[in-house]
Amino acid sequence: MFPMRILLTGATGFVGGAICRCLLDAGHQVRAVARRIPCGPEQAGLEWVEGDFARDLDSDAWLDRVRGVDAVVNAVGIIRECGGNTFAALHTGAPIALFQACVEEGVRRVVQISAMGVAHPGSEIPYQTSKLAADEWLTSSGLKHTILRPSLVQGEGGESFGLFCELACLPIVPILGKGDYAMRPLQVEDLARAVRVALESETMPQGCFDVGGSQVTTLAEMLLQMRAWLGHRAGGPCLHIPRAIVGQVARLGDSIPAVPIDSHTWKMLQQGSAAPITRFEEAFEFTPTGLAEHLARTTATPGVRWKARLGPYQTPIRLLVASVWLITPIVSLVGWQDSLRLLSSSGAQGALAPVLLIASCAFEFILAGALILGRFVRLVGWIQIILLLLFTLILSATQADLWLHPFGPLSKNLPLIAATLAMIAMADPE
Numbered sequence: 001m002f003p004m005r006i007l008l009t010g011a012t013g014f015v016g017g018a019i020c021r022c023l024l025d026a027g028h029q030v031r032a033v034a035r036r037i038p039c040g041p042e043q044a045g046l047e048w049v050e051g052d053f054a055r056d057l058d059s060d061a062w063l064d065r066v067r068g069v070d071a072v073v074n075a076v077g078i079i080r081e082c083g084g085n086t087f088a089a090l091h092t093g094a095p096i097a098l099f100q101a102c103v104e105e106g107v108r109r110v111v112q113i114s115a116m117g118v119a120h121p122g123s124e125i126p127y128q129t130s131k132l133a134a135d136e137w138l139t140s141s142g143l144k145h146t147i148l149r150p151s152l153v154q155g156e157g158g159e160s161f162g163l164f165c166e167l168a169c170l171p172i173v174p175i176l177g178k179g180d181y182a183m184r185p186l187q188v189e190d191l192a193r194a195v196r197v198a199l200e201s202e203t204m205p206q207g208c209f210d211v212g213g214s215q216v217t218t219l220a221e222m223l224l225q226m227r228a229w230l231g232h233r234a235g236g237p238c239l240h241i242p243r244a245i246v247g248q249v250a251r252l253g254d255s256i257p258a259v260p261i262d263s264h265t266w267k268m269l270q271q272g273s274a275a276p277i278t279r280f281e282e283a284f285e286f287t288p289t290g291l292a293e294h295l296a297r298t299t300a301t302p303g304v305r306w307k308a309r310l311g312p313y314q315t316p317i318r319l320l321v322a323s324v325w326l327i328t329p330i331v332s333l334v335g336w337q338d339s340l341r342l343l344s345s346s347g348a349q350g351a352l353a354p355v356l357l358i359a360s361c362a363f364e365f366i367l368a369g370a371l372i373l374g375r376f377v378r379l380v381g382w383i384q385i386i387l388l389l390l391f392t393l394i395l396s397a398t399q400a401d402l403w404l405h406p407f408g409p410l411s412k413n414l415p416l417i418a419a420t421l422a423m424i425a426m427a428d429p430e
Contacts, residue, residue, distance in 0.1 A: 002027055004199060007066055007107075009033045009051065009098065010075035014158045015113060015188060019075055020046070022192035026200070031069060053094035054084040062101035071109040071199050072102055079127065079159075080262060091130035096137045103141055110145045111198050112138055113191075116184075116210050116273040118149060125264045135208065146198040146205050148191065151212030151273040154291070155188035156304060163260060165308035168227035173236055176266075177243040179220030182274035184212025190288035197284050205283040210275040215290025219269070222291060229295040230308055258315070258374075314426040321423050322371035324416060325384065329361035329368075347398060377427035381420050388413050388420075 006023055010016030011032035023030050024045050033051035049065055053076050056062060066072060074095050078085055095112070102110055117123075118131040138145050154161045167174060191211065198205055217225070220238070228234040250266035253259030261269075281287050300308075332339045336357075343353040370380045392413045395402055402410045 002200075003045075004028045004070040005031065005068060006199065007031045007033065007069045007072045008075065009053070009073070010077065010113075011048075012036075012038060013075065013077075014155070015077070015153055015191060016075035017157075018155065018188040018192040019073060019195050022189070022196050023073075023199075026196055028199075031065070033065065053090045054086070055089075057089060057093040057097050059097045059100035059104060062098050063105060066098070066101045066105050066107055069107060071111070072098065072107055073111045073113070073195055073199075074098060075113045077113065077115070077131075079265060080257070081126075082257060087126045087130035091127070092133045095134040099134075099138050099141055099143065102143055108144060109199060109204055110138060110143050111195050112145065112147045113195075114147050114149045114208070116149045116151045116212065116275055117268060117271055119208075120271055125267055127264055127268065139207070144204050144206065147208040148194055148198075149208055149210045149275075150186050150191050151184040151210075151275075152186065153188050153191055154185045154294075156301075158188060162307065162311065164223060164226055165230060165304065166311035168223045169230055169232065169308040170312055171237070173223050173227060173238045175220045175223065175238050175240045176246045176261075176269070178240065179218055179223070179238075181219045181269050182216055182272040183219070183222070184214075184216055184274050184277065185222060185291040186212045187289050187294055193286070194280075194284055194288075197286070209280040209283060210277055211280045211288065212274065212277055213290040213294075214277075214287050215292055216274045217291055225292060225295055230300050230305055310426055314423075317419060317423050317426070318371055318374065318377060321381075321384070321416070321420055322368045325364045325371070326368035329364040332357065332361055345399060347394075378424050378429070381424040381427070385417055385420050388417050 006028055008016060008020055008023070008030050011020045011030070012034045016032075020030055020032055024043070027045075029045045029047070031047045031049055033049055035050070035052045035054075037048040037050060051062075051065060076090055076094070078087070078090055081087060099110060101107075112135060114131050114135050115128070118128040118135065120128060123129060123132075135147050138147065152160060154164075190213070194209075194211055224235060224238075227236050246261070246266060247263075249259060250261050250263045253262035253265075277288070339357055340353050343357060367380050367384060370376055392410055395410055
């Protein structure tokens with residue numbers, strides 16, 4: 001079985017990236033599918049090919065990609081829809097097209113990354129039903145297959161890991177409802193190991209396998225364990241948010257992507273994901289690490305701690321900086337005459353003053369709007385710093401007495417520059 005040629009979808013994602021590293025370390029050759037091929041040095045055994053699950057919904061689109069490979073691993077998944085990235089396409093249409101191409105090309109083995117709970121009785125949650133549809137097609141395809149249904153997948157670089165670290169680091173830990181939703185947090189390295197074992201086994205484990213960490217825990221317990229791991233006082237004050245309020249916030253998240261939870265993820269959280277893993281342990285001959293064991297044998301790096309502590313304040317800082325650039329032009333336009341006198345005393349005379357005032361207000365509105373929408377945050381931040389420095393220098397030269405003004409119109413620029421630098425440092429690259 002060595003080395004195998006393996007087609008891997010979702011290779012640029014959190015789970016897919018871990019699987020890719022694991023397979024390469026084991027000496028396999030990986031043909032990694034990505035919508036946009038990453039830039040960077042070539043890596044031995046790794047070949048990138050373009051592919052788009054939102055678009056490639058016919059088996060013909062996959063025939064060339066699967067031709068000549070020994071196995072296929074599908075690790076594409078989304079937790080919420082966005083634009084053309086729909087559950088119907090990414091979880092059902094494209095995977096079925098991929099599996100059909102495997103049938104036509106005679107691919108020997110297929111591993112599908114699904115999710116624990118997708119077969120929940122009577123579920124109408126699109127995330128679950130779309131995953132289940134692909135699982136059922138693969139089950140009836142005649143292909144040798146392993147379907148892994150993991151619980152909550154954790155690990156540095158994962159979105160859920162980052163979110164839970166941030167929640168755990170807040171001064172008061174927010175608990176959704178009673179926080180008694182059972183789960184088996186699974187380390188992403190263990191999931192990648194399970195994929196490798198399935199592919200390398202002489203008799204590939206057939207069917208669906210629920211997989212999770214050895215320890216069943218609740219959401220509240222997990223947050224408090226992570227809080228202690230991140231260096232905070234064990235336990236810590238908690239605030240239980242009533243389910244009714246969480247439900248209202250979740251409904252808001254149905255239409256506002258920035259809200260970290262929507263109605264469907266809230267329902268799945270309440271369902272829990274702590275199915276027994278005995279069948280998995282017997283077939284794969286190892287027990288995935290439990291959360292407590294993993295935290296006990298690892299140390300939170302300074303980078304993880306800093307990100308966890310600063311993460312909750314990323315959006316508030318951005319919106320507060322935006323508010324300054326939104327309120328300032330409004331105040332300038334309302335106090336039109338005072339603004340003109342200030343411009344005149346700074347050297348803008350005659351007809352130039354109103355033109356300059358209107359132009360500067362319009363530009364500030366644009367900068368504020370970009371920050372409110374979260375667009376080009378780093379670029380906008382540097383523009384704002386340059387403008388703040390120019391304003392400060394010009395007014396220092398023309399009206400130095402403003403430094404002594406009791407309301408601090410110039411001295412306030414210094415902490416605003418510091419806040420803007422913090423906003424730039426925390427902004428995600430675009």
